[in-house]
Amino acid sequence: RRFNVAVVGATGAVGETMLNILAERDFPIGTLHALASERSAGGTVEYKGEKIAVQDLATFDPKGVDIALFSAGGSVSKEYAPKFAAAGAVVIDNSSAFRYDDDVPLVVSEVNPEALKDRPRGIVANPNCSTMQMLVALGPIHRQYGIERINVATYQSVSGGGRSALEELGKQTGQLLNFQEIDPQRFPVQIAFNLIPHIDDFQDNGFTKEEMKLVWETQKILGDASIKVNPTAVRVPVFYGHSEAVAIETREKITVEAARELLSRSPGVEVVDERKAGGYPTPVTHASGNDAVYVGRIREDFSHPRGLNLWIVSDNIRKGAALNAVQLAELVAAEQG
Ligand code: A2P
Numbered sequence: 529r530r531f532n533v534a535v536v537g538a539t540g541a542v543g544e545t546m547l548n549i550l551a552e553r554d555f556p557i558g559t560l561h562a563l564a565s566e567r568s569a570g571g572t573v574e575y576k577g578e579k580i581a582v583q584d585l586a587t588f589d590p591k592g593v594d595i596a597l598f599s600a601g602g603s604v605s606k607e608y609a610p611k612f613a614a615a616g617a618v619v620i621d622n623s624s625a626f627r628y629d630d631d632v633p634l635v636v637s638e639v640n641p642e643a644l645k646d647r648p649r650g651i652v653a654n655p656n657c658s659t660m661q662m663l664v665a666l667g668p669i670h671r672q673y674g675i676e677r678i679n680v681a682t683y684q685s686v687s688g689g690g691r692s693a694l695e696e697l698g699k700q701t702g703q704l705l706n707f708q709e710i711d712p713q714r715f716p717v718q719i720a721f722n723l724i725p726h727i728d729d730f731q732d733n734g735f736t737k738e739e740m741k742l743v744w745e746t747q748k749i750l751g752d753a754s755i756k757v758n759p760t761a762v763r764v765p766v767f768y769g770h771s772e773a774v775a776i777e778t779r780e781k782i783t784v785e786a787a788r789e790l791l792s793r794s795p796g797v798e799v800v801d802e803r804k805a806g807g808y809p810t811p812v813t814h815a816s817g818n819d820a821v822y823v824g825r826i827r828e829d830f831s832h833p834r835g836l837n838l839w840i841v842s843d844n845i846r847k848g849a850a851l852n853a854v855q856l857a858e859l860v861a862a863e864q865g
Contacts, residue, residue, distance in 0.1 A: 534588075536596060538564055539564040546854060563582070563600075590612040591616070594618070595857050596612045598623065613650030622654040624741065627744075640667075640751070654852055657845075659741060660852055664796045665840050667794075670755075675776050679774070680758070680773070682738075684761060685769050692714045742759040769844060770842060772839070774838045801824040808824035809841040810841060814841060
């Protein structure tokens with residue numbers, strides 16, 4: 529069976545990658561609709577080497593769409609996802625609009641695929657990029673050893689902020705190297721040759737929303753509200769690929785050898801952990817443009833009897849967004865095929 533697929537936000541950084549990944553994995557598409565705002569309607573995007581016309585979401589009729597992949601921001605999802613679902617589509621939504629609703633499953637394809645089946649509103653939420661890559665690695669450890677607490681500091685690339693954020697890093701880098709003035713627009717302060725401990729809005733508790741996503745989403749996806757998460761989220765001047773310094777405390781001790789062995793046979797994970805120069809993953813050398821979640825620098829925490837440190841790196845636009853969305857579409861297709 530073939531599926532009529534709509535990509536909402538098809539001209540964006542994630543939408544473009546969704547189209548590439550649908551093509552790479554040869555998703556069984558009947559008709560493909562590329563949707564964006566009125567601004568880009570009339571233009572084209574590429575799919576399998578062909579040009580597809582971009583249509584205006586506001587005037588598009590969703591009747592006949594089987595699967596809709598949304599990545600056009602929270603307010604667009606809030607308004608249009610229910611309309612697509614009402615017209616019969618399964619919506620896979622990359623925004624945070626529905627992630628914390630009890631009747632919307634939040635799914636990492638390797639970690640809790642079973643949650644996808646129960647979707648009374650016809651909407652499935654794709655997790656935040658930082659939570660996604662962390663849980664691909666930590667899910668298997670939690671199941672076997674029981675994670676009690678997670679300390680995480682993220683090093684997040686600018687692509688998570690979309691095309692305008694990619695452009696701002698490029699532009700500022702060029703300007704600064706040419707001794708020109710910069711004028712931050714997309715980020716609150718200079719991002720080139722700097723880093724910024726502030727992603728998404730500040731909350732009343734002093735954490736940012738990006739940090740709280742790591743708390744709320746970890747508990748929901750692992751189905752365990754007792755897991756403690758202590759997050760710091762930082763934007764760094766990297767184009768593609770998020771990195772995370774993660775320190776976990778488990779109920780049962782996990783050794784370095786056991787962690788390497790478990791992770792090396794966990795789906796979606798690649799262990800890159802040689803204790804020598806270059807023997808660890810980085811955004812540029814491993815993650816960017818690739819599908820896996822790379823884990824290295826595995827060490828037992830000598831300050832805690834059951835602590836383990838890991839360095840987790842992945843392409844935030846691929847596994848952190850577009851790839852997981854397509855994997856969820858594949859699970860939906862398998863149900864209905
Ligand atoms: P457009 O290119 O027409 O603005 P990014 O995250 O890279 O900035 O991309 C955001 C995506 O969401 C783009 O495809 C953008 O389309 C789309 N988008 C933004 N606002 C709307 C809207 N109001 N209606 C439809 N698509 C939108």
